[in-house]
Amino acid sequence: MIIGYAISILLLLGMSGFFSGSETALTAASRARMHQLEKDGDKRAATVNRLISNRENLIGAILLGNNLVNILASVLATSLFTALFGQGGLALVMATGVMTILVLVFAEVLPKTYAISRPDTMAMSVARPISALVLAVSWIVVLIQFVVSVTLRVLGLGTPAEAVSAEQEIRGAIDLHASEGGVGAEDRLRLVGALDLKELTVEDVMIHRKNIKMLNADLEPRQLIMKAMASPHTRLPLYRGEKEEIVGILHAKDLLRAALPLGGDLSSLNLEDLLRKPWFVPETTPVQDQLDAFLQKRSHFALVVDEYGELQGLITLEDILEEIVGHIHDEHDVAVQGVRPQPNGSVNVDGWVPIRDLNRATGWNLPDEEAVTVAGLVIHEAQTIPEPGQSFVFHGYRFNVLRRQRNQVTGLNISEAETS
Incomplete structure (x- = not known):
C-alpha cells in the first residue's frame, strides 16, 4: 500500500508539472510565429492558435486539472505519512512540508523554467492533449466562469479589462527588443517610422x-x-x-x-x-x-x-x-540641410528645420507634438519670441538663439544641458 501511495503521488506530481509547464508555454508562445507556422500548414500551430484565442477557457481548464491533481496528491501524501507515523500532528506536518517542497520544485519551478526557455516548441508539443482537456471540462469551466463573473459584479469589480491595440503591442515589442539589443537603432527608427505615418x-x-x-x-x-x-x-x-x-x-x-x-x-x-x-x-x-x-x-x-x-x-x-x-541621399544631395554639427558637440540649426529631422540627424528625442520646427518649439516653450543671445533649457537641451529676422528665429545653437 505504501509503495502504491508513493507511485500515485509521483504520477500526480508529474501531471501537475505537465499542467504548469503547459500553461507557461501556451501563454508565452509567440502568436506571430504560431500564425506564420499555421499559414505554412503546421497543424500543431493551428491547434495552439485555437487554444490561445480563448485564453479564459484555456487557463480555466489547466487550473482545474492542476488543482485536482495537487489536492489529490496532498490527500494521498497525508494518508501515506499517517500510515508511516500514525495519527497525529507529526504526520500532517511531514505531509505538508514534503508536499510543499515537491510541488514547488518539481510541479512548478522546474516545468515552468523549462517551458519559458522554449515556449514555442513546448506549446506545439502539448497542444493536442491540452485541447482534449479543454474540450472535456469545458462545461465545468463555463460554470466556474459564471460564478466568478457574478462574484466580481457583486463586489463591484466587474469592470472590463483595458484593451491593448495591435499597434501598441507592436510598438512595445519593438522598444523591448531595441532595449535588449535585439533590434538596432536604425531598424527601430524604420519600424516605428512606418507606424508613425498614421499620426x-x-x-x-x-x-x-x-x-x-x-x-x-x-x-x-x-x-x-x-x-x-x-x-x-x-x-x-x-x-x-x-x-x-x-x-x-x-x-x-x-x-x-x-x-x-x-x-x-x-x-x-x-x-x-x-x-x-x-x-x-x-x-x-x-x-x-x-x-x-x-x-x-x-x-x-x-x-x-x-x-x-x-x-x-x-x-x-x-x-x-x-x-x-531616414534621409535618402543621392549624388546631388547635401547632408541634412540646416543642421551643422560643431566641434564642441553642439549643433547649429536653422530655425525652419523640422524637429523630426533634427532628432534623426542627432539621435535626440525632442518632442514634436506642439511644434513642427525647432524655432516653433523654442517659441512654444519660451512663450515669447526670443532675442539673439538669449538661452533656454528645455527637455534636457540648451537652446542658444543666434539669429532672428523680424519675428522669426532663424538660427540656434543646441547642446545637451549639463546635469548637476
Whole structure:
C-alpha cells in the first residue's frame, strides 16, 4: 500500500508539472510565429492558435486539472505519512512540508523554467492533449466562469479589462527588443517610422515654402534651362509675378526632351506646352492618405496649401519614404540641410528645420507634438519670441538663439544641458 501511495503521488506530481509547464508555454508562445507556422500548414500551430484565442477557457481548464491533481496528491501524501507515523500532528506536518517542497520544485519551478526557455516548441508539443482537456471540462469551466463573473459584479469589480491595440503591442515589442539589443537603432527608427505615418499630417513632413527652389516663368528660355540644370531637383515649380502664383510644374526631363531637337536656337521653345498642372493638397492631409494618393495617381510631387489656399510648402514621395527609412541621399544631395554639427558637440540649426529631422540627424528625442520646427518649439516653450543671445533649457537641451529676422528665429545653437 505504501509503495502504491508513493507511485500515485509521483504520477500526480508529474501531471501537475505537465499542467504548469503547459500553461507557461501556451501563454508565452509567440502568436506571430504560431500564425506564420499555421499559414505554412503546421497543424500543431493551428491547434495552439485555437487554444490561445480563448485564453479564459484555456487557463480555466489547466487550473482545474492542476488543482485536482495537487489536492489529490496532498490527500494521498497525508494518508501515506499517517500510515508511516500514525495519527497525529507529526504526520500532517511531514505531509505538508514534503508536499510543499515537491510541488514547488518539481510541479512548478522546474516545468515552468523549462517551458519559458522554449515556449514555442513546448506549446506545439502539448497542444493536442491540452485541447482534449479543454474540450472535456469545458462545461465545468463555463460554470466556474459564471460564478466568478457574478462574484466580481457583486463586489463591484466587474469592470472590463483595458484593451491593448495591435499597434501598441507592436510598438512595445519593438522598444523591448531595441532595449535588449535585439533590434538596432536604425531598424527601430524604420519600424516605428512606418507606424508613425498614421499620426502625421502633410504639414509635419513637408518642405517649407522658404526652402522651395522655384523658377520665374518669365525668364529667357536659355536662362531658364541653365537654372533648371543647376538645380539638384528634377521637378521645379514655376511662378509668374509673385512666388505664390504657381503656374505649373516643370520636369527637367520634359525640358531637355524639348530643348535638344532645337539645338542652340531656343527662341521657339514653348514653355507652356511643357508645364504640368500643379497638384495642391491641404496641409492637414494625413501622411498615410497622401502616400496612398501618390501611389494611386502615380505622381511624386504636390504643393501644400493652408485653409486659405496660401502656399505653405511642398511634399514629395521621397519626403514620406524618408519618414520610414531616414534621409535618402543621392549624388546631388547635401547632408541634412540646416543642421551643422560643431566641434564642441553642439549643433547649429536653422530655425525652419523640422524637429523630426533634427532628432534623426542627432539621435535626440525632442518632442514634436506642439511644434513642427525647432524655432516653433523654442517659441512654444519660451512663450515669447526670443532675442539673439538669449538661452533656454528645455527637455534636457540648451537652446542658444543666434539669429532672428523680424519675428522669426532663424538660427540656434543646441547642446545637451549639463546635469548637476
